[in-house]
Amino acid sequence: MKAKTVNPVSCLIFIPTYNERENVEPLTEAILDQGLDCDLLFLDDDSPDGTGSVLDKLAERHPRMTVIHREGKAGIGSAHQAGIAWAYEHGYEWLITMDSDFAHPPEYLPKLLEAAGEGAAVVVGSRYLKRGSLPGWSAGRKMLTHLGHAVTVALLGMPYDATTAFRLYRLGDIPQETFALVRSQGYSFFFESLFVLHVNRFPIRQIPMHLPGRTFGASKMDSREVATSVRFLIQLLGRKLLTPRRLRIRR
Template sequence: MKSSVPRSLERICVCVPTYNEVGNLEMIVERIRAAVPQADVLVLDDNSPDGTGALADRLAATDPQVRVLHRAGKEGLGPAYLAGFRWAGERGYDAVVEIDADGSHQPEQLPSLLAAAEAGADVVIGSRWVPGGSVHNWPVHRRVLSVGANTYARIALGIPVHDATAGYRVYRLSALQQMDTDQVASQGYCFQVDLTLRALERGLRVVEVPVAFVEREVGTSKMDDAIVREAAVRVGVWALERRSRQLRERLGGLGRSGRWHHLEETP
């Protein structure tokens, strides 16, 4: 089912996954609440040993729009967000937001992403690599890795998304319900590519909105070699599956054109 008209977002859940983010959590929650006071904040803590979960509980005790979902242990970014999606779906939210706890995704830009969703997008990606997007305080090797990974995904999968690995997003719940998220097994940043591909394959409207990404100042990045390897392997497998499917369709006279016409960029 495809979107055709704008639909209002009355209930918004901002999902904030955390693991050892005690130095960042209070600041990011305050900024989210100031930027989108109508939204609820759901902290998804993976049993952080540094006390992040306890801090989240204290914030929730003083603000009824802050909630906490305590998870048994560190399972990765993908499973944390999937738990948040389920929580929001069970409570009737209209949209969920993905945002990092470290401040690299600036909450002050969230109204622009939500405006794109209000205008009818099913998935809104806060993109670093479209005109108007930018990255600040990143070393050269991180820039090369991100641009290379997104170029690889775009070419291998044949998708027109410039920042498929971006983790700053808005999803309509109605879109997630069409994307078979219960079948998602991706763990790290590959999770973002997985959901992008699922949205496009289902004909959902995907919009990229430029954002300024700022490297964290407190704590350490969760990026590691295992996350990079997972993304490289999974994207390669998906590319082979897609090419094989296309070949079967052509041989069967079922080829389709204009598959990815639901991708847009918002200046």
Template sequence: MTQTDLPPLRRVCVCVPTYDEAQNVEMIVGRIRSAVPTADVLVLDDDSPDGTGAIADRLAEHDPAVHVLHRPGKQGLGPAYLAGFRWARERGYDAVVQIDADGSHQPEQLPTLLDAAARADVVIGSRWVPGGSVHNWPAHRRALSVGANTYARLALDIPVHDATAGFRVYRMAALAQIDTAAVASQGYCFQVDLTLRALDRGLTVVEVPIAFVEREVGTSKMSDAIVREAALRVGVWGVQRRVAQVRERLRRGRRWSGWHHLEENL
């Protein structure tokens, strides 16, 4: 199947992971429903002590396109999204969307990402491609993100400029080709992990420029542990890929040498 004949996305599920987002959840759900009225919204709440889950339940009571999946305790971004993917797959959705609950990913840009999904398996809303931008970030956060993505691109030898981005569209057929059961990454490393798995399976991954806006309400979930996990895992993956490449070259060299020797003896 080529990039131009992918089936249309008739049923889309927008997954919104939440933990202590009581001040934001109603806002983000409302903006998603306004931006893409035909899409459903799935709030994935990790038993937020601030009552986020109860607010989401009230939204679902008044809107049949809003759903809530309550999870027992704070388990992290990666497991939340994987649970959302399973939920959507079991209900026959054609695609899932990843979006933050704090408004940093603007739902009004989601139609552009969905348009791009007409010719791609995975669409990444990218801050670091021409046309992308970041607003209200301090210099150290900007430097951290640029550095992390440059590190991932060089260490893993991938063409993606914003592998840590969390605003994405995945076709369900593409996720079926990715071994999501083997994904154990947390935080932003989860995004790099899925990006790498998609590229390694030959899926079409495109980046669409977005304007990223730092949250105005609530607390960021970024921590030193998330940064350390990403740096360690990306480094390990990079070494593993280099070793695999060397082994493949050696294997091909032995095969070529064998054929050359055979020709000499014919």
């Protein structure tokens, strides 16, 4: 089954960047090689390695590519909120989000579109639907990843890969006010946003995917981000138990 055809202005692929100079050009070409009818939006948080300049040169070659530059490093969650707001503002019906380091292989993009075409409001690329989905990862890293997933599922009660950025949102089915309920500016954005969508009963579907190691550069997730995510997860559990109505939009 082929992915559902979308109009030229209805699908946007959003990619935030920070110090990804070596990755952005091959990633852009790999996305374009998929032949999708989607525009590209990159948001760079003032990368000191010159990623922004590389993106500007790429945008000169690709008319359907837009680059946003922000001053300072405002956080990955903040970047995604900005990308989502930009997509709503410019009238896109479907928004795909992904990482800039090849952690999310572009060949899975058609599968996201296909699943969305079958009626899901949110499609998530999951690392946990099939065994062997983390090739090249160390045993310790795999263990921590699976432990984090198990804890998130147990506390929030949703059976999804809640910490991945590889998603498709059907914005035409999701009121923009839904994302205003999401508070996190960092990596916690991913599980908080999916939890809010889950609580509001938007149809969520997962597709299996393999997650290879990054091509160039180093991971941005450090011990401080891990501690912040744990703290935010506990706070979100408190909101779930004590003030659940505040997590829901009015329909």
